[in-house]
Amino acid sequence: MAKPTRKNEEVDVLIVGSGPSGAVAAKLLTESGMSVVTLEQGTWFDPGDYPGDKKEFELAGGKQWHPSPNVRDNERDYPINTSESDVEPLMQSAVGGSGTIWAGHWVPFLPSDFKVRSLDGVAVDWPFDYYEILPHLEAVEQLVSSSGTKGNTGYPQQAGYPTKQIPIGKTGMKLAQGMDKLGWHWWPGLNAMPSIPWQGQNPCARRGTCMFGCPEAAKWSPDLVLFKEAKKYGHRMIAGARVREVIYDDNLGRVTGAIYVDMNGRERRQMAKIVVLCANAIGTPRILLNSKSRRFPDGLANSSGLVGKNLMMHPFGLVMGHFDEDLESWKGPSGQLINTLQFYETDEKRGFVRGAKWGGMSAGGPLSSKGYVGSTVFKDGGKVEDTWGVNWHKMIEERFGRTALWAIVGEDLPEEANRVEIDSNLVDSDGVPAPKVIYKTSENSKLLLEFHAERAKESMEAAGAVSTSVMPQMRESGWHLLGTARLGDDREQSVLNQYGQAHDVPNLFVWDLSAFPTGAGANPTATLMAVAHRQATQLIKEARNVEAA
Amino acid sequence: MAVYSDSDREAYAKLADFLIPEYNGKPAASAVNVHLEMLDEVLRIRPDLDEGFRRALDFCCGKDVSEALNALAREDDAAFTALTTVTTGGYMMTDGARAAVGYPGQEASPFDVDEIPEYITNGMLDRVIARGPIYRDTKHL
Ligand SMILES: Cc1cc2nc3c(=O)[nH]c(=O)nc-3n(C[C@H](O)[C@H](O)[C@H](O)COP(=O)(O)OP(=O)(O)OC[C@H]3O[C@@H](n4cnc5c(N)ncnc54)[C@H](O)[C@@H]3O)c2cc1C
Ligand code: SF4
Numbered sequence: 275m276a277k278p279t280r281k282n283e284e285v286d287v288l289i290v291g292s293g294p295s296g297a298v299a300a301k302l303l304t305e306s307g308m309s310v311v312t313l314e315q316g317t318w319f320d321p322g323d324y325p326g327d328k329k330e331f332e333l334a335g336g337k338q339w340h341p342s343p344n345v346r347d348n349e350r351d352y353p354i355n356t357s358e359s360d361v362e363p364l365m366q367s368a369v370g371g372s373g374t375i376w377a378g379h380w381v382p383f384l385p386s387d388f389k390v391r392s393l394d395g396v397a398v399d400w401p402f403d404y405y406e407i408l409p410h411l412e413a414v415e416q417l418v419s420s421s422g423t424k425g426n427t428g429y430p431q432q433a434g435y436p437t438k439q440i441p442i443g444k445t446g447m448k449l450a451q452g453m454d455k456l457g458w459h460w461w462p463g464l465n466a467m468p469s470i471p472w473q474g475q476n477p478c479a480r481r482g483t484c485m486f487g488c489p490e491a492a493k494w495s496p497d498l499v500l501f502k503e504a505k506k507y508g509h510r511m512i513a514g515a516r517v518r519e520v521i522y523d524d525n526l527g528r529v530t531g532a533i534y535v536d537m538n539g540r541e542r543r544q545m546a547k548i549v550v551l552c553a554n555a556i557g558t559p560r561i562l563l564n565s566k567s568r569r570f571p572d573g574l575a576n577s578s579g580l581v582g583k584n585l586m587m588h589p590f591g592l593v594m595g596h597f598d599e600d601l602e603s604w605k606g607p608s609g610q611l612i613n614t615l616q617f618y619e620t621d622e623k624r625g626f627v628r629g630a631k632w633g634g635m636s637a638g639g640p641l642s643s644k645g646y647v648g649s650t651v652f653k654d655g656g657k658v659e660d661t662w663g664v665n666w667h668k669m670i671e672e673r674f675g676r677t678a679l680w681a682i683v684g685e686d687l688p689e690e691a692n693r694v695e696i697d698s699n700l701v702d703s704d705g706v707p708a709p710k711v712i713y714k715t716s717e718n719s720k721l722l723l724e725f726h727a728e729r730a731k732e733s734m735e736a737a738g739a740v741s742t743s744v745m746p747q748m749r750e751s752g753w754h755l756l757g758t759a760r761l762g763d764d765r766e767q768s769v770l771n772q773y774g775q776a777h778d779v780p781n782l783f784v785w786d787l788s789a790f791p792t793g794a795g796a797n798p799t800a801t802l803m804a805v806a807h808r809q810a811t812q813l814i815k816e817a818r819n820v821e822a823a
Numbered sequence: 824m825a826v827y828s829d830s831d832r833e834a835y836a837k838l839a840d841f842l843i844p845e846y847n848g849k850p851a852a853s854a855v856n857v858h859l860e861m862l863d864e865v866l867r868i869r870p871d872l873d874e875g876f877r878r879a880l881d882f883c884c885g886k887d888v889s890e891a892l893n894a895l896a897r898e899d900d901a902a903f904t905a906l907t908t909v910t911t912g913g914y915m916m917t918d919g920a921r922a923a924v925g926y927p928g929q930e931a932s933p934f935d936v937d938e939i940p941e942y943i944t945n946g947m948l949d950r951v952i953a954r955g956p957i958y959r960d961t962k963h964l
Contacts, residue, residue: 326929334868386961393961427956457950459954480934483929639929640926658842662843667849
């Protein structure tokens with residue numbers, strides 16, 4: 275065990291950000307004997323505070339527990355200028371990061387995702403492939419107490435999951451029947467939540483409120499598990515610590531730590547031999563661009579000019595099927611009940627490249643029904659009476675509890691024009707310059723979503739849906755943020771090498787989704803944690819060789 | 824938080840009952856007190872709705888309900904959204920409305936993890952397996 279660190283003492287490793295990537299880093303590095311401090315701008319959440327088991331949960335989800343920091347507007351969040359973005363980025367600022375409110379859909383990337391240039395002639399290949407990641411994936415599948423069914427034909431064979439499948443419920447079964455009729459691929463949902471008590475997590479109780487935080491302490495979240503383990507080995511979490519910049523020493527040519535603002539508004543320094551950024555694909559480029567020095571006047575580790583560029587946010591569509599039968603479609607997990615990779619791979623005949631994964635889910639509580647009929651879809655020429663009054667009751671009768679949905683997560687291709695910058699005016703509650711996101715949905719993404727929405731509609735009809743509702747693209751759908759400090763072999767074309775180490779600064783690493791050169795068409799956290807596991811394993815192996823500050 | 828007088832609450836009850844009237848065994852909004860303690864409860868949970876809700880009340884004051892709400896929806900979407908969110912939010916938190924729509928809330932539903940799922944016993948998953956792998960392999964690259 276590393277000796278406990280005193281305040282402001284130089285540590286071996288400083289991690290910034292405590293989401294899933296920071297948690298993997300903290301656990302592995304601390305267990306290897308390094309002294310590690312994590313700085314996290316958010317604070318600890320208590321599962322008892324989550325609204326999911328309270329009557330108010332959907333109302334609270336519209337503000338305090340909304341996934342957009344711009345809507346929550348908490349002092350611990352930083353604001354994001356999204357006036358030039360088609361999509362609103364979503365995240366949480368807390369110990370555990372967005373892992374506190376993620377849905378737990380565990381969807382590893384596929385082999386083709388690492389080789390899109392070779393296979394489809396677009397974007398770039400990764401410097402490593404699926405098979406190199408696989409052992410790390412299998413390791414993190416144990417860490418997150420996953421539950422699922424081995425043998426998914428959408429993937430090469432792998433080891434299996436520590437806990438058995440959570441029931442897919444009436445809604446999952448309905449969706450599966452549609453796919454079965456059409457002869458399309460589907461598989462019971464793999465989730466980062468155990469079906470039995472496991473590693474201190476409770477079994478999922480199917481409350482279906484994962485994205486408001488799990489009140490059962492069942493869904494895997496970094497604060498529940500990995501940070502508690504890391505603490506046993508001497509890891510120190512400093513919560514409420516907002517990093518303003520990483521300190522670069524022009525003479526040494528290395529980073530030496532970070533300047534942060536504590537909960538009392540005091541500026542402090544944490545010195546370290548190695549800095550690992552895990553602040554997500556908006557938070558990390560923000561820190562790098564805010565960290566200026568003689569050598570890096572345009573932001574730390576930015577000689578390629580690519581810091582902040584190539585932001586990817588998965589194009590997201592929703593297709594709902596409304597059924598005659600009572601599906602109890604407020605029941606979870608939410609969590610994916612089932613999923614499909616039927617249309618995942620490129621088929622040029624479709625007029626676009628790459629594809630999407632669909633996650634089958636229940637439609638949620640009664641206020642979610644406002645999402646498909648309600649105040650915000652008051653069309654030109656329409657009348658309030660069309661959706662309110664008796665018609666509102668009819669909508670609830672026909673849809674609430676009877677709605678299954680496909681959540682379509684498509685691949686977004688990297689484009690330099692989609693980017694994170696520092697806004698010229700906006701600052702957070704500590705006065706630190708805040709980011710601006712400039713993002714346009716591409717033609718490829720639009721075509722992809724249209725095609726997938728049509729197929730998803732067909733599958734709902736095959737399942738016997740009485741009617742369907744399609745939301746081809748939602749603005750508040752930036753759950754997956756990727757690509758803004760990409761890794762690669764060519765230092766002109768990437769910010770990091772294949773181990774997430776900055777080409778320009780040998781003791782600076784980025785292990786969050788900023789590092790991903792392409793984004794796949796799948797929820798990214800499984801692969802994020804597997805890649806972080808690979809990078810941490812390599813750093814431990816090379817520890818003595820890493821040139822330390 | 825703004826204080827709502829009895830007459831504000833009466834005026835709101837009329838709007839609320841227009842949005843959610845009594846129908847097919849389901850109570851009207853005012854029958855489950857959306858204008859009384861539920862209004863206070865919703866605004867305790869969501870103080871951010873207060874301003875828009877107050878604007879909606881002021882806008883509709885003294886007007887024909889249908890005309891007022893249609894004009895509000897066209898002219899001040901934020902106020903209309905606040906009004907409908909307060910109303911549906913309050914309504915769906917009440918035991919009366921929940922019982923009427925058959926919603927037990929996001930209750931825990933424990934399950935038997937060893938129960939063999941129907942999709943295994945009826946051969947549905949076997950049919951997926953029989954169709955074989957569908958991913959593109961990259962071992963050759
Ligand atoms: C509602 C929601 C549902 C999701 N569901 C899924 C899902 O089902 N499956 C899936 O695969 N993915 C899902 N995601 C995405 C998933 O949550 C992210 O991919 C994952 O959390 C990224 O991990 P991370 O560690 O890179 O970053 P984050 O989890 O975003 O953590 C970054 C942390 O850094 C901190 N930070 C940022 N800047 C600073 C600073 N300057 N100083 C100090 N600290 C800072 C933040 O406060 C935050 O805690 C979901 C996301 C959301 C928002
Ligand atoms: S569905 Fe399961 S994991 Fe999700 S919130 Fe409910 S109990 Fe937690």
